[in-house]
Amino acid sequence: MPVQWNTWLVEFKGGLVSNLSPLQQGINAVGSATILQNFEPSLSGGYRKVAGYEKFIDAEVTGTGTIQGVAVVPGTGSNQVIVIRDGVYYLGAGGSYTSKATASTTTASKVRFARYNFSGTEKIVFVDSNNYPAYYDTDAETVTFLSSSTVNDEVQGAEHVAFFKNALFLSKGSNVFFTAPFTDDDLEPASGGGVINVGSDVTGMIVFREQLIIFSRDRITRLAGTTVSDYALQPITEDIGCIQEDTIQEIGGDVIFMGPDGLRTLSATERIGDFGLDVASKPIKTNYESFKDNSSTFSSLVLRNKAQYRIFGYSPTNRASVSRGLLATKFVDQGGTGLNWAELRGFKVFACDSFIVGDSEFVVFTNDDGYVYRMEFGASRDGENIDAIYESPFMPINDPQMRKTYYKLALYMEPTGLLGFTASIRLDQNAPDVIQPPTIVVETEGSNVFLYGEPDAVFGTATFGGELNKLYNRNVIGSGKTVAIRIEDISTNPSFTLDTAVLEYADNDRQ
Numbered sequence: 001m002p003v004q005w006n007t008w009l010v011e012f013k014g015g016l017v018s019n020l021s022p023l024q025q026g027i028n029a030v031g032s033a034t035i036l037q038n039f040e041p042s043l044s045g046g047y048r049k050v051a052g053y054e055k056f057i058d059a060e061v062t063g064t065g066t067i068q069g070v071a072v073v074p075g076t077g078s079n080q081v082i083v084i085r086d087g088v089y090y091l092g093a094g095g096s097y098t099s100k101a102t103a104s105t106t107t108a109s110k111v112r113f114a115r116y117n118f119s120g121t122e123k124i125v126f127v128d129s130n131n132y133p134a135y136y137d138t139d140a141e142t143v144t145f146l147s148s149s150t151v152n153d154e155v156q157g158a159e160h161v162a163f164f165k166n167a168l169f170l171s172k173g174s175n176v177f178f179t180a181p182f183t184d185d186d187l188e189p190a191s192g193g194g195v196i197n198v199g200s201d202v203t204g205m206i207v208f209r210e211q212l213i214i215f216s217r218d219r220i221t222r223l224a225g226t227t228v229s230d231y232a233l234q235p236i237t238e239d240i241g242c243i244q245e246d247t248i249q250e251i252g253g254d255v256i257f258m259g260p261d262g263l264r265t266l267s268a269t270e271r272i273g274d275f276g277l278d279v280a281s282k283p284i285k286t287n288y289e290s291f292k293d294n295s296s297t298f299s300s301l302v303l304r305n306k307a308q309y310r311i312f313g314y315s316p317t318n319r320a321s322v323s324r325g326l327l328a329t330k331f332v333d334q335g336g337t338g339l340n341w342a343e344l345r346g347f348k349v350f351a352c353d354s355f356i357v358g359d360s361e362f363v364v365f366t367n368d369d370g371y372v373y374r375m376e377f378g379a380s381r382d383g384e385n386i387d388a389i390y391e392s393p394f395m396p397i398n399d400p401q402m403r404k405t406y407y408k409l410a411l412y413m414e415p416t417g418l419l420g421f422t423a424s425i426r427l428d429q430n431a432p433d434v435i436q437p438p439t440i441v442v443e444t445e446g447s448n449v450f451l452y453g454e455p456d457a458v459f460g461t462a463t464f465g466g467e468l469n470k471l472y473n474r475n476v477i478g479s480g481k482t483v484a485i486r487i488e489d490i491s492t493n494p495s496f497t498l499d500t501a502v503l504e505y506a507d508n509d510r511q
Helices: 022-028 282-293
Strands: 006-011 035-037 039-041 047-049 053-055 069-072 081-085 088-093 096-102 112-116 123-127 134-137 142-145 160-164 167-172 175-178 194-197 202-207 212-216 220-224 232-237 249-251 254-259 262-268 275-279 297-303 308-314 324-330 339-345 351-357 360-366 372-375 386-391 402-415 420-427 440-443 471-480 483-491 496-510
Touching (some): 035 039, 039 324, 039 339, 069 112, 069 360, 081 123, 096 142, 112 160, 123 160, 160 202, 167 202, 232 275, 249 297, 249 308, 262 282, 282 339, 297 351, 297 360, 308 339, 402 420, 420 471, 440 471, 483 496
Parallel strands (some): 035 339, 069 351
Antiparallel strands (some): 035 386, 039 047, 047 496, 053 372, 081 088, 088 096, 112 123, 123 134, 134 142, 167 175, 175 194, 212 220, 220 232, 254 262, 262 275, 297 308, 324 339, 351 360, 360 372, 386 483, 402 471, 402 496, 420 483
16 A cells, blocks of 8 residues: 655744743744754745855954954945044045044044934044043044033943934933934033933933933833924833843834843834834743843844844954854834744954945944955855754644654755755754754755856857756655754855745655
């Protein structure tokens, strides 16, 4: 009597999950991942291998130690950055770095910034927790520092800065100073400047829905109004705050930040003036705790075209290859439940920035090796392999007590170029007494398709632009009660998207 084969569909979706027991995840979250490293949940569906990074300029930024800050220059129509190392401000453009100004005192603190435009000229203001604020003018390509005065001395050593309602807001300790409207250096009360004490040291500020949200370690407040005459400070919560600077970002209509119990979202609700506070990192609690405990400082950015939040942990003793981060793609408009998570590995980031320049998003980061890197660029980590891993939960396939024999694994994908990775199935929670099937290789297939740079792509005879295969069938053999799928790509090959997997199997006798 012939054996009847069945099929089991695994749609790659749901992202990384680590707050469910193994059997619950295999039953209720088919397609989610127990390992999702350097694959990103994609708005187009499936899991896509992350893009890499390359040096922005081959030259090293002059100086020693960690690069303290980097900012994309807006409004130039070309890729330019301001880089700060050892208190020196450099303009990176045209293949070199040009010194623009030097702070009076060198500081090891991270440099933070805000962009603004009062009069048609794009500017950036920088604060470094030690010196006077510095201002970069994109038209003149100059950096100047706020001059000393009785009032201005109060913002020497400002730690955070934001642009709100045509004024600059600078925080130092628990005080938030603001300039007069449409000025960036006038803090005089007679002109409309002033100071507000929020009652606790500020850990960050962000503009959200016509309000300035001010974070402290134990509270969150909001500032509404347009000028000093009607500014009103109101509490959002007195129990929760942001415990790590540089983790605050707005993504898809929510603000995300690191709270005492995880990464949280601050969401506006249907009730006017009310907010929701969800623990967005709840599905990855185990991964998040490990990530947080192995990092000394943090930085973050958003990829707007991907609706994605990325947070990076930095430790000076870690090599780039083992440095870690987390990413979250937002699939719904409000709340943390619509975030799908993954892990990043091999991204050593101390300071970073992303900004829309022209029609594209320009993403840069720095660390302690003296170079500025362009992220979301290329298919390698500056020439090194990207180690991308997906592993599913162990799935019981209808009955956790029924033994099955597995025969085929079909992978539906969206390749963008050369493919070359390994796939395998794992049986019965990797029990030591279970024989595991061998690993199989998946490589590029396509009729008369040549890829640029391949040895057999001969000029004048090769046909470029052909259709790459999107379905890859591989024979497997193994028998077990539960099964997991593992896919690993350690290469500098281009990104590809895992869409769906199909397992073909037959039920055996119950044991």
